[in-house]
Amino acid sequence: MTAIGIYGSEGRMGRVIATIAEDEGARIAGGVDAGGDPVPLAHAADVLVDFSTPAALESHLAAAVAARTPMVIGTTGLLPTHHAMIDRAAQEIAVLQTGNTSLGVTLLGILVQEAAQRLGSDWDIEIVEMHHRHKVDAPSGTAVLLGEAAARGRRTTLNEERVDGRAGLVGARTEGTIGFSSLRGGTVVGDHLVVFAGEGERIELGHRGEDRSIFARGAVKAALWLADRPAGRYSMAEVLGL
Numbered sequence: 734m735t736a737i738g739i740y741g742s743e744g745r746m747g748r749v750i751a752t753i754a755e756d757e758g759a760r761i762a763g764g765v766d767a768g769g770d771p772v773p774l775a776h777a778a779d780v781l782v783d784f785s786t787p788a789a790l791e792s793h794l795a796a797a798v799a800a801r802t803p804m805v806i807g808t809t810g811l812l813p814t815h816h817a818m819i820d821r822a823a824q825e826i827a828v829l830q831t832g833n834t835s836l837g838v839t840l841l842g843i844l845v846q847e848a849a850q851r852l853g854s855d856w857d858i859e860i861v862e863m864h865h866r867h868k869v870d871a872p873s874g875t876a877v878l879l880g881e882a883a884a885r886g887r888r889t890t891l892n893e894e895r896v897d898g899r900a901g902l903v904g905a906r907t908e909g910t911i912g913f914s915s916l917r918g919g920t921v922v923g924d925h926l927v928v929f930a931g932e933g934e935r936i937e938l939g940h941r942g943e944d945r946s947i948f949a950r951g952a953v954k955a956a957l958w959l960a961d962r963p964a965g966r967y968s969m970a971e972v973l974g975l
């Protein structure tokens with residue numbers, strides 16, 4: 734049975750992954766949390782999953798590369814510097830990074846790209862997300878993933894079009910921009926809505942996460958799929974065959 738090592742094993746996600754792993758055909762090799770040494774686990778596991786914090790990513794990637802162990806990265810709040818680290822690691826080992834490991838959001842990304850491509854930039858795109866009161870990053874990794882899908886559909890990049898959380902006298906909307914709004918409260922697992930607003934009509938594509946097991950099952954599927962892959966950067970759509 735494939736042995737999965739969990740970085741962030743005592744967190745909300747880490748605990749659910751440990752609970753469902755066996756049902757998905759994997760076993761848990763062990764876990765590391767804040768203050769722990771990531772190196773022994775990287776050698777003990779066939780594949781690693783990271784649901785921890787961006788600050789820990791560099792040391793987790795270094796341990797994975799040194800042990801030649803593939804890694805699924807679910808941690809969000811990543812900066813361009815983190816993506817550069819992931820690209821470098823992917824030259825040595827198999828890596829899959831995604832803001833959302835669920836089947837539903839992976840399909841939603843494809844639908845959003847398609848809608849953005851067909852509608853064109855005179856349809857305004859706004860992305861609204863809501864999460865539980867403990868979430869520390871905004872906008873969510875999923876919102877960013879969906880914004881990137883929309884930007885791809887429009888043959889542009891999110892960096893060029895992104896507008897985060899408006900406040901004050903910000904002026905009228907600039908055509909082609911992609912706006913983000915984040916709500917935080919209660920126990921919401923993760924809700925995302927992509928609004929395409931045109932002249933006199935709106936299209937809304939969305940996803941509501943009801944239970945963290947959707948992310949955990951996707952993460953374990955991704956880990957099992959990644960375990961035997963050669964070096965490279967892979968996507969959830971490849972894992973799920975979408």
Ligand SMILES: NC(=O)C1=CN([C@@H]2O[C@H](COP(=O)(O)OP(=O)(O)OC[C@H]3O[C@@H](n4cnc5c(N)ncnc54)[C@H](OP(=O)(O)O)[C@@H]3O)[C@@H](O)[C@H]2O)C=CC1
Nearest residue numbers: 741743744745746766767784785789807808809832833834
């Ligand atoms: N891609 C996806 O589908 C999903 C992604 N996420 C993302 O996963 C991440 C974790 O979420 P969640 O489980 O809710 O968060 P939690 O805060 O519940 O868990 C984070 C865990 O990481 C641990 N940690 C902190 N620093 C380190 C370190 N240096 N090395 C190893 N572990 C460390 C924490 O330990 P300690 O408590 O001791 O500090 C804690 O156990 C977030 O970025 C979240 O957005 C969440 C759900 C789905």
Ligand SMILES: O=C(O)C1=N[C@H](C(=O)O)C[C@H](O)C1
Nearest residue numbers: 809832868873874875922923
């Ligand atoms: O922190 C969370 O809880 C979640 N984080 C991910 C994100 O930032 O999109 C995925 C999911 O929405 C839950």
